[in-house]
Amino acid sequence: MAETEIAAIRDVLASSPRPPDLASRRARLDAVFGNFPLFPGAVAEAVTANGVPAEWTSAPGADASKVILFIHGGGYVSGSIASHRSMVSHLGAAAGARTLALGYRLAPEAPFPAACEDVLAGYRFLTASGIAPTRIVLAGDSAGGGLVLATLVSLRDAGEKLPAGGFCISPWVDLRNESHSMRAKAAVDPMISKAYLDELAGHYLHGADPGTPRASPLFADLRFLPPLLVQVGTAETLLDDATRLAARAGDADVRVTLSIYPEMIHVWHLFHDRLAPARDAIAEAGAWIRAVLSAH
Numbered sequence: 001m002a003e004t005e006i007a008a009i010r011d012v013l014a015s016s017p018r019p020p021d022l023a024s025r026r027a028r029l030d031a032v033f034g035n036f037p038l039f040p041g042a043v044a045e046a047v048t049a050n051g052v053p054a055e056w057t058s059a060p061g062a063d064a065s066k067v068i069l070f071i072h073g074g075g076y077v078s079g080s081i082a083s084h085r086s087m088v089s090h091l092g093a094a095a096g097a098r099t100l101a102l103g104y105r106l107a108p109e110a111p112f113p114a115a116c117e118d119v120l121a122g123y124r125f126l127t128a129s130g131i132a133p134t135r136i137v138l139a140g141d142s143a144g145g146g147l148v149l150a151t152l153v154s155l156r157d158a159g160e161k162l163p164a165g166g167f168c169i170s171p172w173v174d175l176r177n178e179s180h181s182m183r184a185k186a187a188v189d190p191m192i193s194k195a196y197l198d199e200l201a202g203h204y205l206h207g208a209d210p211g212t213p214r215a216s217p218l219f220a221d222l223r224f225l226p227p228l229l230v231q232v233g234t235a236e237t238l239l240d241d242a243t244r245l246a247a248r249a250g251d252a253d254v255r256v257t258l259s260i261y262p263e264m265i266h267v268w269h270l271f272h273d274r275l276a277p278a279r280d281a282i283a284e285a286g287a288w289i290r291a292v293l294s295a296h
Contacts, residue, residue: 009268025077049121052104070101073143093286104118112215132296134163146215156225169285222254228249233264
């Protein structure tokens with residue numbers, strides 16, 4: 001069944017190639033995923049989090065004291081609250097927590113480190129409003145997964161209290177884009193290529209060193225970070241970003257869970273309405289988030 005489902009999704013992606021211009025790319029992401037339904041009974045509410053556009057989502061039975069701060073992907077140049085709204089609502093339902101999705105500033109209009117600053121502002125909005133850090137999990141996909149790590153490192157370095165954990169979906173954590181899987185998986189990844197990532201990195205970095213740890217947190221000191229869950233598919237050019245991240249976190253004595261899904265493509269979770277492994281991955285993440293939040 002999974003093979004048939006992922007083949008159908010590959011056909012959909014092949015029939016709707018990525019547009020060349022940035023405005024059309026942004027519109028395409030919102031059009032493809034923005035109409036997927038919320039989890040049944042979930043309610044979404046717009047809010048401003050320390051100046052950053054954001055959206056609360058709460059599914060039936062969610063514990064209001066527990067929050068997933070979600071950071072969307074899109075290579076730092078696209079993606080939005082709308083494109084990820086459905087998936088985020090299902091993640092919150094699986095975890096029994098509210099979600100706060102951030103609409104951080106995008107490049108090239110707002111290059112590095114604007115996105116990092118906005119995520120820190122969103123986290124501080126939560127703690128200032130009375131949500132205990134131990135009741136917060138940071139979560140994000142692709143570039144958002146990189147921002148999860150960058151935010152955890154920044155909070156630690158600033159001496160601020162850390163959240164209970166970090167969940168990274170298909171994380172992009174090395175903006176040099178020189179891993180083995182960039183080449184080895186090029187023929188099977190329908191969404192992400194080295195050339196595309198090089199273009200995105202150029203927009204985001206705006207001349208900054210791609211190896212700087214805040215932009216490429218694979219190279220950051222990961223000691224003393226909270227538990228991490230990293231999920232990735234085997235059909236991803238970013239496979240090595242995930243596996244190297246898990247290895248480096250383990251070397252730094254961080255408790256890390258690496259979950260690799262056979263045949264899955266970049267951020268397959270977004271296709272949860274038609275792909276069983278996407279629902280499985282969301283369920284796994286929900287159980288992990290419940291566990292790390294309950295540990296405190």
